[in-house]
Amino acid sequence: MKNPAELVKKIALLQIGAISLVSEKVEKLIKELEEKGKLSEKEGKKFIEELKKNIQKQKEDLVKEVGKILKEVNIVTREELESLKKEIEELKQEIENLKKNNQ
Numbered sequence: 001m002k003n004p005a006e007l008v009k010k011i012a013l014l015q016i017g018a019i020s021l022v023s024e025k026v027e028k029l030i031k032e033l034e035e036k037g038k039l040s041e042k043e044g045k046k047f048i049e050e051l052k053k054n055i056q057k058q059k060e061d062l063v064k065e066v067g068k069i070l071k072e073v074n075i076v077t078r079e080e081l082e083s084l085k086k087e088i089e090e091l092k093q094e095i096e097n098l099k100k101n102n103q
Contacts, residue, residue: 008073012066016059023055 033039
């Protein structure tokens, strides 16, 4: 079985890709409707802007969900890892200072 983090990442990327593909197809359809005169340019632009806002929200929600899933499977985030590295370096420095003071 693959690493759970990689699996979640691949699922998220597939969903983002699907969202983007749908967005592109809808934008193309809107342009075609505008060209045929079945939709005004103003209506088309308004619809596309609303679509972009909805897609952005879906992507943000997806990122949040992936973060929740990663926490549930006890996988540390990049930020958590960097924080731990920083803390380790601080502790190393403190140990070195204590060694110097005891000599």
